[in-house]
Amino acid sequence: MTAIEFSHDTVFGIDNLPYGAFSIGGGARRIGVRFGEHVIDLRTALDDPVFDSPTLNAFMAQGRARWVEVREQLTDLIESESLPAESVHGIDCVTLHLPFEVADYVDFYASEHHASNLGRLFRPGTEPLLPNWKHLPVGYHGRSGTIVVSGTPIVRPTGQRRLGAGAYPEFGPTAQLDIEAEMGFVVGTPSPIGQPIGPDEFAEHVFGAVLVNDWSARDIQAWEYVPLGPFLGKSFATSISSWVVPLLALDNARVEGPGQDPVPLPYLRESRSWALDVELTVSWNGYEVAHPRYGLMYWSPAQMLAHMTSNGASTRTGDFFASGTISGPARSDRGAFIELSWGGSEPIIVGEEVRTFVQDGDEVVITATAPGARGRRIGFGDVAGRVVPSGRAR
Ligand code: MN
Numbered sequence: 001m002t003a004i005e006f007s008h009d010t011v012f013g014i015d016n017l018p019y020g021a022f023s024i025g026g027g028a029r030r031i032g033v034r035f036g037e038h039v040i041d042l043r044t045a046l047d048d049p050v051f052d053s054p055t056l057n058a059f060m061a062q063g064r065a066r067w068v069e070v071r072e073q074l075t076d077l078i079e080s081e082s083l084p085a086e087s088v089h090g091i092d093c094v095t096l097h098l099p100f101e102v103a104d105y106v107d108f109y110a111s112e113h114h115a116s117n118l119g120r121l122f123r124p125g126t127e128p129l130l131p132n133w134k135h136l137p138v139g140y141h142g143r144s145g146t147i148v149v150s151g152t153p154i155v156r157p158t159g160q161r162r163l164g165a166g167a168y169p170e171f172g173p174t175a176q177l178d179i180e181a182e183m184g185f186v187v188g189t190p191s192p193i194g195q196p197i198g199p200d201e202f203a204e205h206v207f208g209a210v211l212v213n214d215w216s217a218r219d220i221q222a223w224e225y226v227p228l229g230p231f232l233g234k235s236f237a238t239s240i241s242s243w244v245v246p247l248l249a250l251d252n253a254r255v256e257g258p259g260q261d262p263v264p265l266p267y268l269r270e271s272r273s274w275a276l277d278v279e280l281t282v283s284w285n286g287y288e289v290a291h292p293r294y295g296l297m298y299w300s301p302a303q304m305l306a307h308m309t310s311n312g313a314s315t316r317t318g319d320f321f322a323s324g325t326i327s328g329p330a331r332s333d334r335g336a337f338i339e340l341s342w343g344g345s346e347p348i349i350v351g352e353e354v355r356t357f358v359q360d361g362d363e364v365v366i367t368a369t370a371p372g373a374r375g376r377r378i379g380f381g382d383v384a385g386r387v388v389p390s391g392r393a394r
Helices: 042-046 064-077 112-122 199-205 218-225 301-309
Strands: 019-023 030-035 039-043 087-090 096-097 105-108 139-141 146-148 157-162 168-175 181-187 206-213 238-240 279-284 287-290 319-321 349-351 353-355 363-371 378-389
Touching: 019 039, 030 042, 042 064, 064 349, 105 181, 105 301, 139 301, 139 349, 157 218, 181 301, 199 301, 206 301, 206 363, 206 378, 238 378, 301 319
Parallel strands: 105 319, 146 238
Antiparallel strands: 019 030, 019 096, 030 039, 039 087, 105 139, 157 168, 181 206, 181 319, 206 238, 279 287, 279 363, 349 353, 363 378
């Protein structure tokens, strides 16, 4: 039995307890919980084989009552200093992996400021928001197989793009590699075909949240996206953070959101908003360049899930959906470099260098915190990625 030493300033305190998949020294992957600068091996701590698994999926599929129970058991073990000593590992001794096996992946477009900015950049001279935007959370199906864990190198994608209006298209490495700072949500409890998930059933189905960097090749995207939407400009890589913050840890982060006008149709109405006050920081080669605020998003994650299943589509454990770029009214709120540089026309100062889009060798790190219990904050860890040249895996 052991007591874990930790600082009360940590964003990984007892009110957080996020889940991840880890291994030690090339051994088998298993499930752990982050506490302070430690990882608690749940198979050893709770003597439950569901955690002797390379992903969280089996545990997530057990449902909300079980998620509550495990969180209580773990909290008791930590507070009573009764964790088996062999269940506790230093964070520096473990390797972190993709925390869950991704089933289907949907990316939304839920920030009014981001959608307006992109509308102005991609369709100058027209109404920036299309007529459907305030009536439904716009989204598209992404590629689940290219979702990678934080730290995975990002190979600069190649593709077809047109360098000027009327020019003949060319094929080659993207010249406009960008990021999108987002929040993502993973489904634990599945739902059958024909049974939509209402906004107030969100917490029954969604296990937790991660940070997302939806890498985007703007030149490929701009040429390919009409009329069917994003495709190869998005599907080459999407990075997520290693730790899944359980929804159970986010009660203190719930806020009202910015309000919706017009009032959405009844199937999208929440009795209490699932808008979440999460503050993100985007760092580029170590320099902070943006501070997007998730609490400003027009559509909440519960509304996104409700819309995604409103046609009767089923969900599976591991289904993952992301918010879309988080942007706000201020320049410092902008969660994509195409917005920060206004389409490449306003260079961004990154330390001693000037950037518009991401160059080979650049590293982008997104971190975030949210209100926790007793005035403290809880952390999401980070989602990091360094860009390597086209045609080279490492
Ligand atoms: Mn996106």
